[in-house]
Amino acid sequence: MPITTVILDFDGTLASSLEGIWTCMCETLAHYNFTEPSLQQVRATIGLTLEASMHQLTGVRCEEVLTSEVVKFYRALHTTKAAPLMRLFEGAIPALAELRTRNIFTLLVSNKGRAGLHQLITQLEIANYIDIILSAEDVTFRKPDARLYTEHIAPLRSAPNFQTLVVGDTETDILFAKNANLLSCWATYGYGDEQRCKALSPDFELQSLTDLPALITNFTK
Template sequence: MPYSLLLFDYDGTLCDTRRAIKHAMRRTFEIMGYPPPDEALMDEAVGRGLLLTEMLLWLHPPGTPPLPAVWVDTYRAIYNTESEALVTLFPGAEQVLMAASANGRELVVISNKGLPLLENSLSRFGLRHYFSLILGDTPDRQLPLKPDPAMFTQAIQPRFPAISLSATLMIGDTTPDLLFARNCGIASCWASYGFGEEDDNLPLRPTYCINTLPDLLPLLA
């Protein structure tokens, strides 16, 4: 069925941030005096859709002291100043957003990434104007991040009260995205071209699976 409200994940769905994340992670470990994380472990951490603190703990050498907050601050500073330039759009991103907007769809980005970074990145790619709402992490965040449904029930639904659950679709590439959709009671679309692994995501039975972003176009007709 056609959907009136499309919720897009950012990392691994609209934008390819793998190089950017791994660069910032390697540089963070270097600055903190540790050897760079194993490439395969970094790929696994990205594919699981871990939060930044979870990712740092995942990659932190076992037996070392607990991570101080400076690790998170260092990573974010490096990402903002060095890694953002490494981010690229997935093919067809603007085509899909343009078609959705032209067909009167409401578009939202909902991500566990920092909100200022999301705003800057989408503006850099000339995509910001397509979105009615952008939701991400902030220092004074009051609502839990995906897969908790609070951002949907308390931030998105009040913004679009006339749009039903059945007319809402979440598009994402990792398990937090699909679990978020399930927790919200809305349809889900797994972006298989992104970072998530098939073995982790297909068992969650997404409503749709796409191999490229333009595969969404029939749902916008």
């Protein structure tokens, strides 16, 4: 049976965003007197919720009440500091256009805030290729919780699980697919830890977005 639905991650899957995220994280944590993280430390948090990222980068010293304030500060910075540094990965537009041509229902699911995510989608000119956009503020459950699919995605699209492909670059994306009994595709060019991602045995590996249409075609065969 053909793949009829694709659920795409944003950071590290569609867009190269690490530099922008790192810039905002450094300024945010310094503002609250936390140690500025290294690029690799920030890279290790890609795929986590922003709250979980803050806890990991501060050694859980960012208390719950303060976390909300820190997240708000970060998201305000993101608009002006991170967004200009964001770039689509090579092959993103042709791949998205091909999905549209094939009438494949395409969702973008991200742990980013709503305003920042929509700003980037407009800036990168990909809005016309996405059917549904779900930010961290649009859902109750987040990746890798299977209820993100059962409660928020499945009601929007009545496609069988075995015809739904999750494409993402971190173990969070692969675990989400596994937990929800969906097909998983690891974007190897992104920010995920190779050893941890491979250990989860994703159904497919994607070396470039350019290869996504062919991957879907070959599966259909």
